[in-house]
Amino acid sequence: MTRDYQLIGFVTAARRCLATGVTCLALFAGPNAALAAATGGAAGEPWQSLPPTPPLPAPAKSGYAPVSGIRMFYAVFGQGSPVLLLHGGLGNSNYWGEVIPILVRNHYQVIVTDSRGHGRSTRTAEPYSYELMASDVLALLDYLKLTKVNLVGWSDGAIIGLAIAMRHPERLRRLFAYGANSDPSGARPDMEGNATWTSYIERTRGEYRQLSPTPQDYDTFLAQIQAMWAQQPNFTAAQLQRITVRTAIVDGAHDEAIKPEHTRYLSRTIPGAKLIILPDVSHFGMLQNPQEFSDAVTDVLK
Numbered sequence: 001m002t003r004d005y006q007l008i009g010f011v012t013a014a015r016r017c018l019a020t021g022v023t024c025l026a027l028f029a030g031p032n033a034a035l036a037a038a039t040g041g042a043a044g045e046p047w048q049s050l051p052p053t054p055p056l057p058a059p060a061k062s063g064y065a066p067v068s069g070i071r072m073f074y075a076v077f078g079q080g081s082p083v084l085l086l087h088g089g090l091g092n093s094n095y096w097g098e099v100i101p102i103l104v105r106n107h108y109q110v111i112v113t114d115s116r117g118h119g120r121s122t123r124t125a126e127p128y129s130y131e132l133m134a135s136d137v138l139a140l141l142d143y144l145k146l147t148k149v150n151l152v153g154w155s156d157g158a159i160i161g162l163a164i165a166m167r168h169p170e171r172l173r174r175l176f177a178y179g180a181n182s183d184p185s186g187a188r189p190d191m192e193g194n195a196t197w198t199s200y201i202e203r204t205r206g207e208y209r210q211l212s213p214t215p216q217d218y219d220t221f222l223a224q225i226q227a228m229w230a231q232q233p234n235f236t237a238a239q240l241q242r243i244t245v246r247t248a249i250v251d252g253a254h255d256e257a258i259k260p261e262h263t264r265y266l267s268r269t270i271p272g273a274k275l276i277i278l279p280d281v282s283h284f285g286m287l288q289n290p291q292e293f294s295d296a297v298t299d300v301l302k
Contacts, residue, residue: 046289047254047282050199053207054097054287056112064120067139068132071213073120074113074140078104081173082149083301084111086137086157088179088283089225090204092119092211095154098290099297106298111149113140115156117221119211128228130156134163141171150301152176154286155257159233165245166235175247176300177266178293179258179283182235186262194256196282240269248274248300252281252288274300 062075075093077100085096093112103110115133117123126132137160141149150173153161158180165175181187191197205222209215249267251258267275276296281288 046280047252048196049288050196050203050284051287053094053203056094056097057100065140065143067143068116068136069124069126070116070122070136072113072116072122072136072140074111074144076144077101077110077112078108080107080109081301082111082146083108083297084113084137084141084146084149084151086113086151086153086160087115087118088155088157089229090118090201090208090222091155092207094119094207095286099286099294102291102294103297106294108150108298108301111144111146113137114211115160117212117224119207120213122213123221128224130159130163130228130233134160134167137164138168138171147171148173150174150176152297153178153180155179155283162235162240162243163233165243165247166239169243169245172245174301175245176250176297177247178250178285179252179255180249180266181258181262182233182240182266184230184232184234186259186265187229188255188257188259191257196284197256200284237269240266241271243270243273246272248276248296250276250278250296250300252283252285253277253279254282257283276300 056075057077059075059077062073064071064073073093083103085093085099087093087095092114096112100110100112114121116136117128148171151161151164153159153176155178158177161172161175161177162180162182165172205218208218208221212218247270249263249270251260251263255263264275267273278285278289278292278296281292285293
């Protein structure tokens with residue numbers, strides 16, 4: 001929990017949220033929820049759990065886009081303003097399974113994809129980089145004939161979103177970046193010892209074997225992603241300051257992977273960025289409280 005929310009009492013929490021300009025969604029749930037968010041008190045402690053990965057709903061269409069030498073899985077749901085959901089590292093598009101129907105009910109067309117080498121998508125021998133995966137996403141948008149989208153990214157997906165916002169702002173309407181870091185120093189050094197994070201890594205092994213066209217290659221895949229994490233991203237403050245896309249920097253108050261001060265740094269550095277802290281979730285907010293997560297998304301996209 002960040003020091004901004006280590007407060008006593010609902011009134012103090014409300015004053016602090018208003019003073020800092022942070023959107024504190026717990027306030028709208030009432031005094032008890034706000035106090036629990038402020039003090040780290042127990043309220044079922046959903047941030048310490050990793051709910052099951054949901055299945056994808058039945059899509060209106062799905063397939064594989066031939067982009068950048070790979071076959072990139074995608075699926076499309078609903079009708080309306082397009083929203084592209086990008087999952088986190090080692091994950092896959094199924095992690096959005098509870099969010100998709102909520103956004104569809106709010107009249108958005110939702111597009112999900114598996115990043116290269118993740119889920120159902122193939123990969124090449126080319127080393128992983130966020131710039132490479134951003135180029136994959138842009139090629140997918142071209143394939144789907146989508147000129148401009150809202151982008152919702154979680155973790156690595158949010159970093160890819162930042163890369164696109166910096167280099168191709170004309171392709172984005174809004175950016176909702178959840179659990180992002182702009183350089184390796186933004187990651188928490190103790191996350192490897194966190195039980196929820198460890199459960200996630202263990203889970204992704206089984207999901208990779210189930211979904212991947214190369215199910216025996218998880219250890220190689222994991223090593224390649226971890227090598228990228230150790231050295232990337234490397235976005236400078238000057239690059240972040242040139243972002244013109246309307247951006248929300250979002251995280252869970254109990255993120256086990258990203259330092260809270262780094263999240264605040266991103267929100268201060270990107271011009272006009274909105275800082276949103278979801279009070280009862282961690283790095284896996286879309287699993288732990290999909291309604292709250294989706295409500296934050298729809299509020300940003302309005």
